Amino acid sequence: MAHITERENYLMLSRGEVPHWVPKMTYGYDKSGRYPAATGMVACSVIPRQRPEPGKPFKDFWGIEYTPTEETGNAALPTPGKFILKDIRKWHEVVKAPDLSDVNWELTCKRDLDNLTFDRNETALTFGTHVGYFQLLMNFMGFTEGLCAMYEEPEYVKEFMEYLCDFFTTITENVIDYYKPDILNCTDDMATANDPFVSVEMYRELVKPYHARQMNVGADRGIPVAMHNCGRCEEYIQDWMDFGVKYWDPAQYMNDLVAVKENFWKKYNFSIVGGYDLHYPANHPSVTEESVREEVRRLIDTLAPGGGYVFAGGALGAIGDKDVERVNGWIFDEVDTYGRNFYNK
Numbered sequence: 001m002a003h004i005t006e007r008e009n010y011l012m013l014s015r016g017e018v019p020h021w022v023p024k025m026t027y028g029y030d031k032s033g034r035y036p037a038a039t040g041m042v043a044c045s046v047i048p049r050q051r052p053e054p055g056k057p058f059k060d061f062w063g064i065e066y067t068p069t070e071e072t073g074n075a076a077l078p079t080p081g082k083f084i085l086k087d088i089r090k091w092h093e094v095v096k097a098p099d100l101s102d103v104n105w106e107l108t109c110k111r112d113l114d115n116l117t118f119d120r121n122e123t124a125l126t127f128g129t130h131v132g133y134f135q136l137l138m139n140f141m142g143f144t145e146g147l148c149a150m151y152e153e154p155e156y157v158k159e160f161m162e163y164l165c166d167f168f169t170t171i172t173e174n175v176i177d178y179y180k181p182d183i184l185n186c187t188d189d190m191a192t193a194n195d196p197f198v199s200v201e202m203y204r205e206l207v208k209p210y211h212a213r214q215m216n217v218g219a220d221r222g223i224p225v226a227m228h229n230c231g232r233c234e235e236y237i238q239d240w241m242d243f244g245v246k247y248w249d250p251a252q253y254m255n256d257l258v259a260v261k262e263n264f265w266k267k268y269n270f271s272i273v274g275g276y277d278l279h280y281p282a283n284h285p286s287v288t289e290e291s292v293r294e295e296v297r298r299l300i301d302t303l304a305p306g307g308g309y310v311f312a313g314g315a316l317g318a319i320g321d322k323d324v325e326r327v328n329g330w331i332f333d334e335v336d337t338y339g340r341n342f343y344n345k
Helices: 006-015 088-094 105-114 133-141 143-152 154-179 200-206 208-219 234-243 257-268 289-303 322-339
Strands: 039-042 065-068 076-078 124-127 183-187 225-228 245-251 271-274 309-312
Touching: 006 124, 006 245, 088 133, 088 154, 105 154, 124 154, 133 143, 133 154, 143 154, 143 200, 154 200, 154 208, 183 208, 200 208, 200 234, 208 225, 208 234, 225 234, 234 245, 234 257, 245 257, 245 309, 257 271, 257 289, 289 309, 289 322
Parallel strands: 039 124, 124 183, 183 225, 225 245, 245 271, 271 309
Antiparallel strands: 065 076
């Protein structure tokens, strides 16, 4: 058999093909280096980004303040009590996108590709621009005011979303033919562990049109879309089919993943990426090597038959935490042994 790369194996799923082995998305958890990651991100340098330091607040280019925490591996959330948009009716006084009129797109994209830290022949190139239209509204306003705005002032929310979409879609349209990504990423965390934040009807009215407009830049070129949406959000999946979504990460355990695969894999070439949740801190007594490996095997046995599944998940914690590194070592070693040979059994 000719050499198949992680990239090629991963992209087989978007065409409805059974891969040669269970692909994995690592989110940076896997430090073994035994195999390249199946997919990696390219960041557009037109969008200013700051590398966070644990506990040190910083502002993004919109002016939203975030505070990262050591316990979450340096992940950052908007600083409580410092939301900068108080009244959605005055969004245009606060929300100011950078001017893109003088950008040299060809030079920018060349520089971005030159700065990649992975071999795109081995690893699929994924391109995304932001944390999500819904999530940005919450970041500007906080959940209380943001959700109230969606209910009380939907027309102003649409204006706000349209403005953001104009900005991000302009970037996508200008870079996509230079990057030539394998995957276009759509991110929007719109659910808790129990339920979506908003109804399907409200999603269709106030968020989906902007997901679709930006993602169709890729879908119209035949580029598969990956949807990043945490929590129990399976109600939205049917709507994602309208703008080319082929991968859903992280598809978390609180969704009925067996039913999702049954309903969407063969009909839409739609793959579940995830399913693994540790439930406990990495240093919890119940987290043993055998229990971790057994859960990896159970997930693969349940979700991988016939294709349509990518392993994703791992232990979270402070960067350099030895318990976290040890548990993730067990997880990805089991994926690389059991999952690597799964379709050869």
